[in-house]
Amino acid sequence: MNRLNIKTIIFSCAAAMAAAGCTDLDVDVKSQYTEVPNTPEAIEAVTSEIYNPYRTAMGRQHWMAQTLTTDEAVGVSMGSDYYDGGVYRQMSVHDWNADNGMLGTMWDGAMTGITTCNKTMKMLDGMSESDMAPVRAMRAYYHFLLMDNFGDVPIMGDDASAHPDRSKRADVCRFIESELKDVMKYLPSEVSEATYGKATKYMAEALLAKLYLNWNVYTADNVADYTPETANPKINDCIAMCDSIILSGNYALTDSFMVKFRPDNGPQIKDFVFVMPFDRETLQGMVHARFWKSRSGKDQFGVAPSGPAGNLRCPREFVEKFNLPGDNRNEQYLYGKQYYWENYKRTNRPFIIETTKNGYDQDYTAADKDEPISWQMDYTLDIPLRPNGESTLDVGNDQKGRAAGARSIKFYPDVNATASEGHNQSNDMPIFRYADIILMKAEAILRGGKATLGDTPMSLMNQIRTYVHAPLVTADPTLDELLDERAREFADEGWRRNDLIRYGKFEDNWGFRYLYPQGFNEKFRRIFPIPTSVLNTNTNWTQNEGYTK
Missing domain, CATH: 1.25.40.390 (Serine Threonine Protein Phosphatase 5, Tetratricopeptide repeat)
Structure with missing residues (x-):
């Protein structure tokens, strides 16, 4: 099969998925093509699509949902900037609901992953177990993402209906186990550049x-x-x-x-x-540094094409876990006075912000408030909120507010990104x-x-x-x-x-x-609610227990 036909198959498969919807399994994929992939190169090209559907969620929304709901990070606002309807605050204080935008992206990404795998398996019908095994393993992984995050979800195996009902979380767990054990002996045991990022x-x-x-979490009759x-x-x-x-x-x-x-x-x-x-040019979606860097720290690590959001901050109690003498892992968090970085190393050159007294502290209103000052960026361990800032987690959009809280540089900023690549990183x-x-x-x-x-x-x-x-x-x-x-x-x-x-x-x-003190007793939040958009489509489904919508 020539390269043009391979690309046509991949594009047509994606188009069919978009037209059919993420839970419609009735589309006869093979009937849409004049050729079936029958060479290793063609099979590789067709199966490459199974690894892509969760890329956007993994690079941002999934990562944030797993991080902001824990002691690792909080998502603050700076005045009106990055409140974004409360999407970050909800996760940080544990009062999220089914309309939180992160959840829809996670659900759609995993469900599209399952649908992509099922359609790919139809295309590979008649091929060897070894050809099918990576597709089934990835399908199991996407089920895991859904089950871990949302509890009872549809099992969309080979015999799934076009509009499947949700299965008990324990049954989804057992399905994942069965699938992985079934394909294990057919999966590649090679570990090389050729299998990097692939199901092995x-x-x-x-x-x-x-x-x-x-296992005991996933098979509990009630997660609470x-x-x-x-x-x-x-x-x-x-x-x-x-x-x-x-x-x-x-x-x-x-x-x-x-x-x-x-x-x-x-x-x-x-x-x-x-x-x-991830690749900032061709496999985009990884944007960690955008949210961890200070809003005033655009060029701290090198000339950057885009200004960062800077609304993720690490609470003091988590940073203080990084206290072992000599531990290389201590280097992943920045706090205290800041310096420029070059070639992944901190220089001795202070990172200076040119501002004014009022620009540093928006509450400073004396006659000399517009007097210019040079201030070395200094990240505090505490994250003080502005007066009356609890409703939005507002730390202020002055330099003092932008410097509140430690920052992670574990996924180091990609300093080679261009203006067209924006915040995308190759990590x-x-x-x-x-x-x-x-x-x-x-x-x-x-x-x-x-x-x-x-x-x-x-x-x-x-x-x-x-x-x-x-x-x-x-x-x-x-x-x-x-x-x-x-x-x-x-x-x-x-x-x-x-x-x-x-x-x-x-x-x-x-x-x-x-x-949100109620959250200390709301154990139902160990799983997220089914997104509103999903319930609007699947009107026979009920919301997860504890959530009102």
Whole structure:
């Protein structure tokens, strides 16, 4: 098949999906083409589309929903800037509703991913199990995203109806397990540039490990009734999946911590088991730095084409977890006086803002308020709100407000972005890392699993401590100590919400949670509401328990 026909198939498949809607499975995809992909190159071209539907959500809305609902970050406004109808505030104080725009993008991205996989499987009908396996594995992953975030969701397997009803979360969990176990032996075990960002045996094992570690969360009759003491019958299965990845010898903790997340990361990173690749030119959507950089810090890391939003701030109590002497992970947060950066290193040149006394502090109204001053940007650990600023989390749009709160530079700004590329970064986003495999195994043992391969929670945690040059532990960590280690290791990577729910700490007090005290008891928020737009389409569905709309 020539390249033109391959491109035509991919474009036509996308067009068919858009026309049919994200839950319509009745479209006969194969009948639309005169040729069926029958060469490795053609199959590769057709299946490449299965990795793209969640790109926008992963680069922004999914990341924010997993981050802002935890102690990792709050989303403030600066005067009227970036209140945006309360979308960030809702997540930060735990009073989101079904109209929050982040949720619709997440739902549509995952559902489109499932539909894309199903349509691709129709196109590949008659091909080998090896050709089908990556598509089924990605379909399972998209089901995982829906189930983890929204609870009861449709199971859209091979025999799904055109308008499927929602299934119990536990049944979706078991479907994901069954699919992954069924395709495991057909998935590629090669780890190379050719399989980077693709579904492999180890991606499936990592997803199963994550599924098994949270099994008692996902199979609870009611998510609000889950407690960390709930028995987990799959804890040893989690360890088995971790062991398979460990014994493969394909992954290692040999990369420097901050290097792994830079715009030039890629297949050379030995820690990455499965990633979402991004490229500021051709695979756009990754925009972390846009929201973490100060609104006045446009050129702090190099000449930038676009001004940042700067509305994400890290609460003091989370930053203070980064307190281990010598720990490379301490470098991912900026606070205190700021300096210019070059080539991923901080220079000794102060980052100076030319402003006025009133520009620094909007409450300063003395006669000399317009007097020019030079001020070195200085990020505070506390995040004070403006008087009467609780309703919008307003910190003020003066320099003082723009400097409130620590900032993450884990996903370092892409200084090579051009004006046409805007805020887009080339930092690939890890989904499953080898470091996570190590710490999941440690947690599974602490939760009652059988130790294997001579590993102990202490030895496993020390593998992490060794590569980041942090002090070694001298005894098995407690579960709470392990949770803090996960905070240091996986901050800003979209797993903190998952961790806090499993630990029974999602309702704890941090940041500005006190502004909505009801949230401390609203355990139904461990899953998000079904987006209003989805319920308007599926009128026979009911909203998740606890949500009024």
